[in-house]
Amino acid sequence: MHETIEQVYVGDNMGSHIPEPAVSRTTLVRSAAIVWGAVGTFLSIQALLWFRASERNVFWMVLIALLIGFLKGHWVFSTLARRNIRRIYELSPHKEKICIFAFQAAFSYLLIIGMITLGILLRLSPIPREYLAIIYLAIGVGLLYASMQYWLANRE
DSSP, X not given: OOOOOEEEEESXXXXXXXXXXXXXXXXXXXXXXXXXXXXXXXHHHHHHHHHHHOSSOOHHHHHHHXXXXXXXXXXXXXXXXXXXXXXXXXSOTTOSSEEXXXXXXXXXXXXXXXXXXXXXXXXHSSXXXXXXXXXXXXXXXXXXXXXXXXXXXXXX
C-alpha cells in the first residue's frame, strides 16, 4: 500500500499559496511509529556498543537499564503515544488529509531539540560511557516499547 503525498495549498486568498505535504491520519500514525522505533533502535544500539566496549562487568547495568526502559515505556512513553494517537485522529476533522509534520505536536519538536542537545552534552561530558549507556538503553527500550502503540493503532 503506497500513499502519495498530496499537495494541499494553505494561505490567504491574496494569491500566496504554500504547499502543505498532506497525508492520511494512518500515515501520520505510522510515521510516528517509524520515528519512535528508529530513535529507540539508535539509542539502544549506541548503548549496547558502549556496554560491549566496557572493561567492567555490565550485566547488572544492562538489566537495570532494561527494567527502567520497560517501566518507562509502559507507564510514560505509551501514555504519551496513546495521547498523540488520539490527537492525530482529532486533528482538523473537516480535512481528509493532514500535514505530514503533524505526527508530533508542535511543542514536541521543541522537546526533541532539547533531548538531542542534552544527548550531545552528555556524550561530551566526562561521565563514563557505561553510565550513559544505562540512560541510552533505558530510553531506547522505552521508545521501542511505546512505538508498538502506534503500530497497533488502526482506526482508519
